[in-house]
Amino acid sequence: MHAVHGRLQLLEKHCQKQYPSRLHWTRTWHQMTQYVLVLPDGQRVVHIPGSSDEFTLAEYKTFTGRPYQKLTLFVCHQDDYEAR
Numbered sequence: 010m011h012a013v014h015g016r017l018q019l020l021e022k023h024c025q026k027q028y029p030s031r032l033h034w035t036r037t038w039h040q041m042t043q044y045v046l047v048l049p050d051g052q053r054v055v056h057i058p059g060s061s062d063e064f065t066l067a068e069y070k071t072f073t074g075r076p077y078q079k080l081t082l083f084v085c086h087q088d089d090y091e092a093r
Contacts, residue, residue, distance in 0.1 A: 043087040
């Protein structure tokens with residue numbers, strides 16, 4: 010995870026130099042990066058586990074029976090997720 014974080018920091022610094030305007034940089038940054046939401050077991054989040062219902066945080070909370078502050082989900086760079 011640290012290597013990914015370092016790579017993202019380098020990309021972020023590059024974008025800041027290329028696009029000094031914060032608004033322009035933010036738009037470009039979000040267009041350049043793609044992330045996926047991952048469950049603790051490593052599954053990519055598309056549906057509520059065990060159903061065909063589209064994933065929503067509220068539905069996942071109901072499914073797990075846990076409060077929001079106890080839910081664990083990970084944000085992963087799409088390239089890193091596909092390379093694993």
